[in-house]
Amino acid sequence: VSDRQRAAAGGPPALAEIFAGPAARATPSPIARTLELVERTPGMVSLACGNPASEALPVTEIAAACAAALADPERALQYTSPRGLIQEALAAHLLRDGVRARADELLPTTGAIQALALLAHALLREGDVVVTEWPTYPVNLASFRTHGARTIGVPMDEEGMRVDLLDRLLSTLAHDGQPPKLIYTIPDAQNPTGITMSRARREALVETAARHGVLVVEDAPYRRLDFQGEPLPPVAALAREEAGSEARVALVGSFAKTVAPGLRVGYLLAPSALIDAAVLLKQGEDFCTSGLLQLAIASLIQDGTVARQETRFAAVHAAKLGAMQAALETEMAGLPVRWIRPRGGLFLWLTLPEGMDSEKLLERAIAHRVAFIPGRAFYPPEKAGPDGVPARTPPAVHTLRLNFSYPPLADIPRGIAALASALREML
Numbered sequence: 001v002s003d004r005q006r007a008a009a010g011g012p013p014a015l016a017e018i019f020a021g022p023a024a025r026a027t028p029s030p031i032a033r034t035l036e037l038v039e040r041t042p043g044m045v046s047l048a049c050g051n052p053a054s055e056a057l058p059v060t061e062i063a064a065a066c067a068a069a070l071a072d073p074e075r076a077l078q079y080t081s082p083r084g085l086i087q088e089a090l091a092a093h094l095l096r097d098g099v100r101a102r103a104d105e106l107l108p109t110t111g112a113i114q115a116l117a118l119l120a121h122a123l124l125r126e127g128d129v130v131v132t133e134w135p136t137y138p139v140n141l142a143s144f145r146t147h148g149a150r151t152i153g154v155p156m157d158e159e160g161m162r163v164d165l166l167d168r169l170l171s172t173l174a175h176d177g178q179p180p181k182l183i184y185t186i187p188d189a190q191n192p193t194g195i196t197m198s199r200a201r202r203e204a205l206v207e208t209a210a211r212h213g214v215l216v217v218e219d220a221p222y223r224r225l226d227f228q229g230e231p232l233p234p235v236a237a238l239a240r241e242e243a244g245s246e247a248r249v250a251l252v253g254s255f256a257k258t259v260a261p262g263l264r265v266g267y268l269l270a271p272s273a274l275i276d277a278a279v280l281l282k283q284g285e286d287f288c289t290s291g292l293l294q295l296a297i298a299s300l301i302q303d304g305t306v307a308r309q310e311t312r313f314a315a316v317h318a319a320k321l322g323a324m325q326a327a328l329e330t331e332m333a334g335l336p337v338r339w340i341r342p343r344g345g346l347f348l349w350l351t352l353p354e355g356m357d358s359e360k361l362l363e364r365a366i367a368h369r370v371a372f373i374p375g376r377a378f379y380p381p382e383k384a385g386p387d388g389v390p391a392r393t394p395p396a397v398h399t400l401r402l403n404f405s406y407p408p409l410a411d412i413p414r415g416i417a418a419l420a421s422a423l424r425e426m427l
């Protein structure tokens, strides 16, 4: 007897019917669906995921750091304070980027995703507005929307978010009595476009957000994965230079792309009142981030492994990007596609001719044994227009995201050739 039949017979309601707001609003991630498909299909070249290069993971260093952490079983293996154990190491890590942070402004989290989820949980009520880039990272987009937020994207150019449009949008929203709760930005090698926000744009963003009194949330997992070796100052550093710890800025950091995603260690830097709220909420989520893995990260920061690993990943990923660029130039010659050359990170953003749907291309691509993430998932439902007025806008479905860091170097030319074959079939 199904839940539904039982409910019809006067029994308790079907489980799905008792789901409350957030679960009812949650939608399956198209990325997860594609990744499952990739796992099931042998011989597939996956350009779909967001993993760093497996061959460059710091396995020995992590083993040594965990062994060292276990010398202190009380902190490594018992429940620990929800506030975390490694604020000092995180402060030292941030100082390399010119960000000065006190312990009460820092919270180690279970991945950057948890830091973002805690912020969303602490700040958002049904109907609140969140401004993002257009396109943006879909996991956080989903988290904002799960809390009932209205998400509006600001178009980007090669310098990042169009802050002139943001300024107009913020004026429109203030005029309508709907000032946003936060502006969410990924300034370094953005996911999905690979675009790095210029310094001038970062300064303009800080100035504009401060003038409108809106909190900026900077999500920075790709920081220091800059192939030119010259990462720009974090938005948080610029904001805090101006306004010190009063600055309305939060920085979400991660060791997923610079050490290993499976450790699930990230952090939040935010005004202490916001950290206090996040700590309370974290108690009901996972209580504390693994002490063992926090201590391991702290020792990897302190012994210089994190800094070395950033350089190592950047070098391996830059070589793979080079292979992908070369393959694209050969295989896509004469085909109507464009792409952005990223200066870091993990992704390359490809644009097909308008009118083409990259989800349809994915179906053919899978038959050719290559997978990527279609662009549709990355777009919030509304976009800021040139006059700063937001409007419901269909996603740019003729775009797609290619990952260059994870596939073995030797597979990249085959993957791009397969993609070009699939594309030719559609033209």
Ligand SMILES: Cc1ncc(COP(=O)(O)O)c(C=O)c1O
Residues within 6 Å of the ligand: 050, 110, 111, 112, 113, 114, 137, 186, 191, 219, 221, 253, 254, 255, 256, 261, 264, 265, 266
């Ligand atoms: C922009 C962005 N934020 C956050 C994350 C997730 O970070 P973590 O694995 O630390 O939760 C990712 C992963 O792809 C990302 O691209």
